[in-house]
Amino acid sequence: MSANNEATLPRLVLESADLDVLELQVGGALPDGASITTTQLDFARERRVVLTDSENTPLAIFEVLAQGVTGATGAASLWPGTITPLRSRGARLGTAWDPTVRRTAREVRSQLEKDVDEAPVLAVAFSEIPTESDLARAQRQIETLRPRKVLWVALVSGARSGRAAGRNPDALATGVFAHLPSDAIPLVVPSGWREAATLQPAKPPSAVGPAERPGTRDVLMNYGATHVMDVADWRSDDDGSAADSPVIEAASALRQSEHQTGAVVLFTGLSGSGKSTLARELTDRLERVISQPVMLLDGDEVRQRLSAELGFDRRGRELNLQRVGYVAALLAEVGAVVVAAPIAPFAASRQEIRQRVEQHGLFVLVHVATPLAVCESRDRKGLYARARAGELTDFTGISSPYEEPTDADVSVDTSRQSVGESVTAILEVVLDRLHAEPAAPERI
Helix, strand or coil, rough: CCCHHHHHHHHHHHHHHHHHHHHHHHCCCCCCEEEEECCCCCCCCCCEEEEECCCCEEEEEEEECCCEEEECCCCCEEEEEEECCCCCCCCCHHHHHCCCCCCCCCHHHHHHHCCCCCCCCCEEEECCCCHHHHHHHHHHCCCCCCCCCCEEEEEECCCCHHCCCCCHHHHHHHHCCCCCCCEEEEEECCCCHHCCCCEEEEECCCCCCCCCCCCCHHHCCCCCCCCEEEEECCCCCCCCHHCCEEEECCHHHHHCCCCCCCCCEEECCCCCCCCCHHHHHHHHHHHCCCCCCCEEEHHHHHHCCCCCCCCCHHHHHHHHHHHHHHHHHHHHHHCCCEEEEEECEEEEEEEHHHHHCCCCCCCEEEEEEECHHHHHHHHHHHHHHHHHHHHHHEEEEECCCHHHCCCCCEEEECCCCCCCHHHHHHHHHHHHHCCCCCCCCCCC
């Protein structure tokens, strides 16, 4: 499909759990297709829609195959269809995104099929950091079944609710893989299929109401397992007692800071400069080293959810940034650390946010100084091509100016520095302002 045709289709933004479903479906873990439940689009009129992430990056085309079925509440219809991938989901740093463990079901199944041994394949799945009892039960199951191969699986969730519950994806994966049995295959499997609200595993067109979601066994058998042990099903009520604390406490991965001054870290830079990637990674790193709540306000996501009615002329951009600054300042005032990543092209708007925030908290301006030529060569969303073709007006760097900051507290260039190096440089400045100790180097 050409960029022009793709650009004319309506778009549907997927939440984190929905993105997990897309990743699993494309990778062969949910091979029966997918359905969409939404009130946002009229599929009776539009048969195709572009599925995007929160940064508005087109990831796939969803094409409706059958008439939608109205759910029990009548609030939304379920539309079965097919998915055609456009781009891979953007990867991140950390154990949970390491490509050697975050493999597709198709890849793992192909590896296992090369073995002519008929013995079973056991998948042991952890959705929480394992306890001593969990590991003992898993060992007994391995000794009883005597499988030819063990899949040692960390079921990770990128949803904030899951992270707040002490299930940080990297901490979970690290805790699980710290006790990898000999010759076992370590795997990270996204668990969003359990809670996805918009993009769901397919169901029969004649069925009415919410789809019955696959279980852990259903998903992991598509990775090649013949037997599945979901550790969550085996835990007794007293597994969380002090006598059986997690082998690797999630809290041990976090270094607490007692300083509760709120702060706003504002990223500014061209589209494609790397702002969103750096902001996400900084958010993850901060969550591990300070005790304060850390909030992420991504530029594209804010645009879609807070400023959808605004245009991209100078007035629209300034008003959008005012809203970002207002929300960020309120959160900082009550002690949160807010990471915001709009383009923020105008110096006056950035200065206004600085002044508002510094009335009650700390402000750090990060200039992602990646050159225009590099940003344009990346063009993951196809926006620069459309701007050059005249399809987009008021596009920053092409038909609208970008005023480079002269007051940046830290400047990075993702064409010269890796994501890890850039985040470390930013983190040092932020922690210094918060009077926190520097974070220990990450193991990736």
